[in-house]
Amino acid sequence: MNGPLVGQVINLLAALMLLIAFAMLAQRRLLRLIHLFALQGAVLTLNTLVVAATLAQSHLYFSVVLNLVLKVIVLPMILIRLVDRLDLRADAESVGNLPLIMLVAVVLVILSFNVALPISELAGTITRGTLGIAMASVLIAFLMMITRRKAVAQVIGFLAMENGLFFAATSATYGMPMVVELGIALDVLVGTFIFGIFFFQIRETFDSLDTRNLESLKDRE
């Protein structure tokens, strides 16, 4: 592939990434949220594949496979199974004042582009323009965790944040060294399992997965 075209494709994928981040922020239905998460993983994988093909970097192919397996197949599957077993398929929650949340997200995007500007000028990668978007997806995922009340949605926000971080690593440096990437993937996988155990513990203890139940520990007077 030639240079300008690759640049266009990467920018397109980055834009999709941001769009999905916004869509997740607004999505009320849990099952759709998981689908969006899988889609984000797919965009991420495609982006890494394009970079790998352009630069012929062998270790990037490895992370393409890792991403495909973990974020497009395994994690969404675990999440869907959990949702089935917890009987949350039809679950939807109110997201609160959506226009306001969207507005905050837009401000976060502008902020991220400003912070990322000096850094991306230093990066020598063809993907460097997308560092701002990566940072914005991390912050939007964080915003999603804050605005949600249901434990499962918060965890999806957490995983989306990790997607954003991975995107940042690809755009700034063509990915981390392989052993680090493997370690991070292992942590994410184990973490998701533990989150799964937690859903059952929380529901067993409180009869609900609403995290408003989890606000009683304060400094009691």
Added chain:
Amino acid sequence: MTELLIILCLPLAGAALLGLRGERSWAGEANAAISLVTFLGTLALAARVVGQGPLVLLTQLFFVDAFNVFLVTLTAFVGFTTSLFSRVYMRVEQERGRLTGKRLRLYHGMYQMFMFTMFVALLTNNVGILWVAMEAATLATVLLVSLYRTPASVEAAWKYFILCGVGIAQALFGTILLYLAAERVLGAGGSALLWTHLFEVKDQLEPTVLGIAFVFLLVGYGTKVGLVPLHNWLPDAHAEGPTPISAVLSGLLLNVALYAVVRNKVLVDAALGTHLPGYLMMGFGLLSVLVAALFLFRQKDVKRMFAYSSIEHMGIATFAFGMGGPVAAFGGLLHMTAHSLTKSAIFFAVGHAAQKTGTQNMDEIRGLVHVSPAVGWGLMVGGIAILGMPPFGVFASEFVILTTAMRDHPWAAPILLLGLGIAFASVFTRLQAMVFGETTAKRLPHPPAMLPVFVHLVLVLILGLYIPPYLAAWYRQAAAMIG
């Protein structure tokens, strides 16, 4: 090399064994035996490093110098004494029916897993693996915090998981930025994240990128250190989990997180050529001391109170490393050691006291000296030591840090003194009532495991009175490296 393999493989094998058989009657003893052999391994490694200087092992994956070998030895030692305490403590919990066999398997398996992740975090040469191991340490302990499955413990564990997860994600972003800067100097590939390589080129790294990276790293690892305002998970996790876990979280995990901050600070300091990282750490440190001291006053739960005291002391250590220079770093290292030993001893005593009275509420714990003199005096002496009274080690380290602050940053000294004063007033009155108050309770049937408490307190006393020359030389080596 052999020592390193023992330190890393033994806890891992122990985690597998105890994960499968941890409910047997010998599990507590096995846990202690594994921890003892690991500790002996760290002693051998420490002797090698102090004698021969820094080592790079296993195709540069691991790196041992005076700074981390000191923390490795401390971690293994407290891990060993806590396993002795845990043997007695968990047996009583089991007899009272608070734990099933399945939960004991989880507990013992994860105890060794936690030790393993801390050793990896301390010994690795790769800044990326350091992050992976810190995250793994959270994963290993989070199910232990909710071990009793009470509503409060499940809530505490969830909070711990989410807050530390989000916090440490910031540190990953910081590490990515560090890699971005390193790659320009060292070239792409695995070697650009190796600390030994980074250290050699530290003054050539791009300052703008490293400045932003350090903010993310400090916020990320700082969440795990328990720095205010990122400390919300800490009191809950300490109060609701089993007491041996409170002891290792407070005495060890916080140290390892601070280690991660200091390792990165060394690189950023050299790249920036300014004192910005130092000022950031001093600010966070002072804020932690002050806020924790104010919160100490309001606590009702004894484990919560000592959790806030941990925030205070980690604040002091962070402040010391922030000041920089060999003397302050020496004080910081000494403070980490003394706090680690004293605070775990206090948690051992508190664990026995709470088990005996059946409550963690300080208003209901009274007259411990009458119920069990050993526990009562252990708590009293431990409390006096942690409040920084002479002749204990905490006094010595606080003295070094305070005098350095008065010389280099006089504005900070009154804030520190104020925090220490408030902490003293609030903790001491509580302690006095708990230890010497009137009680109607009967003597306890279980003999407490007081040996670890008194061993720790004697060590802290020795640190306060006289630091043996080889230990001082070791601290100085480490302090020179990070100062």
